[in-house]
Amino acid sequence: MTETETRLREFESDLVVESYEVVAEDVVAVTLVHPQGEALPAWTPGAHIDLILTPEITRQYSLCGSPADAHRFTVGILNAPNSRGGSRHVHEAVSTGSVIRIRGPRNHFPLVASPRYVFIAGGIGVTPMLPMIAEAEAARAEWTLLYGGRSEASMAFIDQLRAYGDRVTLLPGNDVALMSAALDDRIGTPRPDTLVYTCGPEGLLGAVEARCASWPTGSLHLERFAAKATEGAVDTEFEVELARTGITITVPADRSIFDAVQDHGISVLGSCHEGVCGTCETVILGVDGEVDHRDSVLNDEEKASNESMMICVSRCRSGRLTLDL
Amino acid sequence: MSAAIPVPRDCWYAPAASSEVGRELVPVRAAGLPVVLYRTESGAVVALEDRCAHRAYPLSAGELIGDTVRCGLCGFVYGPDGQCISVPTQPHVPYGARVASYPVQEADGLVWVWLGEPGRAGLHRIPDLPWLDDDGWSTVSGEEDVLASFLLLHENFADVTQVPFVAPDIAPSVLGSTPPPLEVVVSETSVSLHRDFPPAPLPEWQAEIVGCPPDAPYRTEQSGFFPSPAVWVDHWDAQAADGTWIRLRFTHLVTPIDESSSRLLWAVSRDFALGNRAVDQYLGGIFTDYYERVIDAMEIAQEVLEIDGPGPEVNVNADAVGLKVREIVDALLTAEGA
Structure with missing residues (x-):
């Protein structure tokens, strides 16, 4: 018997942009399908895929469509002013019919079954919350969403979220004091029957993390957009x-x-x-x-x-x- | 120490073939739950909790009357939605007199049942297995209750290192001597493997059925898929020197009965020698024997786990597939809060 070489990789495929829709100021929703209509790998809320935009630019985006749709991946992409090139590339070079290579999906932000959820989103961090909310609804869980952003015009998907009525609270205006009060109200007191899911800019995540420090272990689930700064790290052999x-x-x-x-x-x-x-x-x-x-x-x-x-x-x-x- | 692996419930399982469910009450156990299956007069499959709400008694031991089921012990009658609609001793039905009714779908000649949170059934997919119910294929199959966990079965199907040891007689001749590289592709919820074998003679049994010379070289592509804990599928596609293909599909429908036993429905489908009864018989014999060997091995492994508990295990690189299967199952259980 000789050696078996094992080559491990993630699912990868060239997909076609089926629709490219401006859903808010500087935010586009891009829906991708297989060119031959083949089914795409199944995923669960919180999952993300890589878009391999150029040989140098690979970026991660949360899936925000329905996991029940076997044929479509939808991602929401912000054209960030401080973009390192990924989202700018999408906003400038991608349109309906474009071919984009994707890798994944994978999920490091899975939705754990719970009778009650508090969802807290900042800006484009709302994208993974959309399928999470749909799943929480399907499972008849109690939930609320606190969604902060620069302005209503900049906040994606608010029309579909408004359909959920008063379970969704929109906080436009980047008002730190208002957000802080809302966070105190939502998560100021630990509740053992509740899971907290948050995604957004570092300032918001830090504020949520600080308030959840006294919650039971495993209550807080958060996803970062960008790497945490590592200061003074020394590399040795x-x-x-x-x-x-x-x-x-x-x-x-x-x-x-x-x-x-x-x-x-x-x-x-x-x-x-x-x-x-x-x-x-x-x-x-x-x-x-x-x-x-x-x-x-x-x-x-x-x-x-x-x-x-x-x-x-x-x-x-x-x-x-x-x-x- | 317990060897029990909790069973994921957020998954469509196929505990029975469509042909097995008719105008009779069919009891099955799946994911630790008792389930009774039957068809309504219009032909729709119903899956109810197989235990009367009144006292401990299986509904499957009762009677199917029209679209309703009557308990054989107390006479409570239940509709296809699980609601009790009449009791013999009083005019009104007591509050709370109902049994669970599980979402059901039929696809590819199989009955698929959802035993998880009912609202989430629509968010999960049933794998496509078209060859099981297509005129272009002939299938032989068998069913067995296995005293081993669903995960042991999947790890066995995922383990390419075992095939030459468990079944040297039916494995392709090149498997033992020069195994080609193993390509493993993963996603959040699935894992697949792929190997391309260089031209070599078919296994003896296959050459016999195809009617080719025993040394005729065929190039073989093997793929294995884990789309969900309910299924493992293997494709063995062989191409002759003249370019014609002969294809085999091995479907393993795994339904966890409970934490340490499973129902295995295996099917071997071919796109050659279609409808040939003699070939059906021949293949049925070979693969009944093969799956008995696999089942024996898995039951021995389960026994070791139950007696001595899960021990430290050494992994090799080729275990990447089986380890990913475990990871996917763990993630499913975590998401269920199990």
Whole structure:
């Protein structure tokens, strides 16, 4: 018997833009279908896909259509003024009929069954909330949505959200004091029967995180758009034992674990390379030293547990790691 | 230590073939729940909780009257929506006298039942298995209750390292000597594998059916799919030197009965030697024997787990498929709050 080489990858496909619709100031909803009408992989609320826009630009966008629709992926895209090129590319170069390569879906923001939800969205962070709300409705859960934004004209999908009546509270105007009071009202007091889901800009997420500190473990679920800043991080060389493969490799100071593993011809999944998308999450089997978690996917408890790590950015401060690779 | 793996309920399961459900009460167990299946007079399949709301007694032991079911012990009568519509001892039906009615769909000759939160049924899909109910294919099949968890069965189907050991006689000749690279494709809820085998003779049984010389080279493409915990599908498509294809589909419908046992409905479909009864018999024999071996192995594994508990397991790179199956099942259970 000889060796079986295993090549692991995520689902990838060229899809066609079926519709491209301006749904708010600087926000477009892009719906993608398979060119031959084939079914797309199933997903659940909170999932996102990569849009591979150019060889250099791959970006993650939450799916905001219906998981029941086997043939369409819909994403909402903001043309952010401080865009690193991804959303600008979509707004300038994409139109109906364009072909876009996608990868995924994957989900690091899953909706856990609960009798009661508080959804808190800032700006374009509302996109994953749309299928979550539909699912909460279907399951007859109690829910509210607090949705803040710059102005009503800039807030996407408010017409469909208004149909839900007073369960949806819109807070246009970027009014920090108003948002702060609304957050106190919604999540100021912990409730054991409630899960909090939030997605939006860092300021909002920080405010929600601070208020949920006293909630039961596992109550808060949040998704970041962009990598958390890592300040003063020092990269050093360390060793990684790859348990499945049965070899030990050295990760040089100027390479990530992800790169070093690939350098040895081992197939691993990865996408964003900045600790945001969660694709390269890898199980930690042993730690001799200290894991330096630098991602924006795991919460503090998950990081402290050292059960897994994002090998595209996270490292080991000294010594050696054993990974399930 | 418990080896029990909770069973996901937010999934469409196929506990019975359409042909098995008619104007009789058919009891099945799925995802830890007792279910009774029957058809209404207009032919629609109904799935009810198989336990009378009055006392512990299966409705399936009662009687089907028109579109209603009457309990064989107390005479409570239930409609297809699970609501009790009459009781023998008083004029009014007591409040709360109802049994659960589960969403049902029929597709590809199978009865699919949803045992999760009813509102979420529409958000999940039933996998397409068109070859099971298409004139272009002939199918042999079998059913078995297996004393092993649904996850062990899936891990077995996902485990390409086992095939040459469990079934060296029916595996392609090249599998043992020069296995080609294993391509694994994952998404949030599914995993598939793919291998392209270089030209080699067909397994003996297949060459016999096709009627080709035993050494005629065929290029084979194998794909395996895990679309949901209810199904594992394998495609074995072989192409002769003259370009003609012969295709096989192995469908494994896995319905968890409870945490440690499962119903396995297996089907082997082919797009050659169509409608040939002798071939049906021959294939039926080969694969009944093959699935018995698989089931024996899985029951032994389940026994080890039950006696000694889940132990540390060593993984190899080729386990990527089975490990992804576990990850998907774990995510489903987490989302259900299980």
